[in-house]
Structures are given as C-alpha cells and as structure tokens.
Amino acid sequence: MQPQYIIVHQQVAPYVAHIQLNRPSELNALNLQLMGELRDALKLLDSDDQVRAIVISGNDKAFAAGADIKQMAEKSAIDMLNIDQFSTWDTIKKTKKPIIAATSGFVLGGGCELAMLCDMIVASETTRFGQPEIKLGIMPGAGGTQRLTRAVGKALAMEMVLTGRMITATEALHAGLINKIVPVELYLQEAIKLASEVADMSPVAVKLAKEAVLKAFDSSLEEGLHFERKNFYLLFASQDQQEGMKAFTEKRKPVFKGK
Ligand code: CO8
Numbered sequence: 001m002q003p004q005y006i007i008v009h010q011q012v013a014p015y016v017a018h019i020q021l022n023r024p025s026e027l028n029a030l031n032l033q034l035m036g037e038l039r040d041a042l043k044l045l046d047s048d049d050q051v052r053a054i055v056i057s058g059n060d061k062a063f064a065a066g067a068d069i070k071q072m073a074e075k076s077a078i079d080m081l082n083i084d085q086f087s088t089w090d091t092i093k094k095t096k097k098p099i100i101a102a103t104s105g106f107v108l109g110g111g112c113e114l115a116m117l118c119d120m121i122v123a124s125e126t127t128r129f130g131q132p133e134i135k136l137g138i139m140p141g142a143g144g145t146q147r148l149t150r151a152v153g154k155a156l157a158m159e160m161v162l163t164g165r166m167i168t169a170t171e172a173l174h175a176g177l178i179n180k181i182v183p184v185e186l187y188l189q190e191a192i193k194l195a196s197e198v199a200d201m202s203p204v205a206v207k208l209a210k211e212a213v214l215k216a217f218d219s220s221l222e223e224g225l226h227f228e229r230k231n232f233y234l235l236f237a238s239q240d241q242q243e244g245m246k247a248f249t250e251k252r253k254p255v256f257k258g259k
Helices: 032-046 077-083 086-093 110-117 132-136 144-152 154-163 169-175 184-199 203-215 221-235 239-249
Strands: 006-013 016-021 053-057 062-064 099-103 106-108 120-124 128-130 180-182
Touching: 006 032, 006 184, 016 032, 016 184, 032 053, 032 086, 053 184, 062 099, 062 110, 086 110, 099 110, 099 184, 106 110, 110 128, 110 144, 120 169, 120 184, 128 169, 132 154, 144 154, 144 169, 169 180, 180 184, 203 221, 203 239
Parallel strands: 016 053, 053 099, 062 106, 099 120, 106 128, 120 180
Antiparallel strands: 006 016
16 A cells, blocks of 8 residues: 555665655654554665665655644553554664655654654754654653763753754754755755765675664673674675675775675
C-alpha cells in the first residue's frame, strides 16, 4: 500500500534515497501513521543494496512541528503505554545506513528528536530548533533530554527544555547540533550532496563506523575503544578494504561493492 504521509524517492542520486515527510497542512506533525510509514520505509531502504545513504526532509516551512498534539490530547497514561509509539522510534534507531536530516523551518519537539536521531543535519538558514513540550505541560519523550544534552551541553539543553525557547540555525551550528547551514533553496540539494559523499565510501565500512560512533553515546571510553577495535579488525575481512588500499597504491578511485 502507498504511504499517505511520506513520499519515498528511491534514487535521488546514485545510491542515495530520499524520504519526504508530507503532511504539510499540519506542519508535518508526527502522527502514529506517519511514524509507522517512516519506520517501514527506512526498514526497506536499509535492506536495499542500491541504497547506501538516506536523506529525510520535510518542506521549507517545517521539517516537523512535533508529535501530533491533537492525536495525543485526550490520551491517558495507560493509552500512551499501550500505544507504545516508542517501539517505532526504537526500530528507526536501528537503521544501519547513515541518515541525514535536511531541515527547514520548524524542527520542534518530536521533530527535533527525529532530526537528532539522524546521523547528520543540514539546515536551511530559516530552521528553528526547539523542544517546546514544556509549554504543553509535558516534556520531551523521544530522546530530547538525552540527545540534545549530549549534542549542545547542559546549559543550552536545560534552557531549551525548561523554557521551550527555539534556537536559530546559527545557534544550533555554534552549539554543535548541526553540520551546516545553507540558503533555503539549497538545503535539500546540500543534504543529498553530503549523502552522496558518504555513499561513495565502502558501505560496509560506513555501517561499522556509524555503529562505532553511536557506541560513544552509551559506553565508557574503554568499552567504546574496545568496540571500535573489533569493527576495525572486521573490516580487514572485507573486499572493500583490499580494493580501497589497492586503489590508493594504484592512484585511482576505489570501486566499493559493500562486500
Ligand atoms: N500537532 C498537531 N498539529 C499541529 C502541530 C502539532 N505538533 N503543529 C502545528 N499543527 C497544525 C496547527 O494546529 C495548524 O492546523 P489548523 O490549520 O488545522 O489549525 C497547522 O498545523 C498550522 O499551524 P499554525 O497555524 O499553528 O502555524 P503557525 O505558523 O502559526 O505556528 C508553530 C507554527 C509555532 C510551529 C505552531 O504550530 C506550534 O506551536 N506548534 C506546536 C509545536 C509543539 O508544541 N510541538 C511539540 C509537540 S509535543 C511533542 O512533540 C512530544 C514528543 C514526544 C515523543 C514523540 C512521539 C512522536
């Protein structure tokens, strides 16, 4: 069945797929159906050999303005527990291929959490990041207090989470939340360009390197270094390692096959 709230472009550049969140009349508010569609699309792309990097965008006005408040408003704690929407987020988190968020306009609440779940963020100069849940009498629930704090530090994270203040793309860049800022006409193009750069590398090395970087968030330095070393050794079992090093000595561009 065709998804209703996302558009999947299988190949926007060689080995690069693009998912557009497409619920513009609600500023791409992340209702349960949209999140389910996103999870299913990412699962398919993650197992597709013709895809090596994935870009997620919204539109110029909003990447996503958060979880769907109207859908949540009448829910009880037990409803929320039974709906278990975070199992969808947990599946998205398991995507092995790199994901780049291309953001513009509002990136709020669950939208900011989704962008932070991605591996890199390319933002238009009109992007505003925020965790405004506190204004609704709730707090972030999909990683906002954890990933934001790790990215920007305690002072700014506390301010954003406790006051709901939105920060500009420039502030986000200085705070280390995002990779780059570009004019609004270019943010999607730039994100695809960045994804293409990654897609040029060995897919097997990219996967293991992504896994190792993410390990830094939930392990001690010793444990992380140990994990990194295992992945490093593992890559010497790949044809791509042989091809990469051979191409270097032969002064040519490597052709990586993901094997
Ligand atoms: N949920 C549902 N509908 C929304 C949302 C939202 N988060 N954001 C905007 N909309 C709707 C509006 O209701 C409006 O619909 P309608 O035309 O039918 O009235 C339409 O989108 C356009 O919005 P506005 O008219 O409000 O547009 P403005 O440009 O005036 O304002 C704002 C834009 C400032 C972004 C404003 O819409 C706003 O404040 N939105 C809510 C932002 C927010 O509070 N986000 C946090 C939500 S809670 C959350 O994300 C918790 C995450 C927990 C885990 C994640 C699970 C998925």
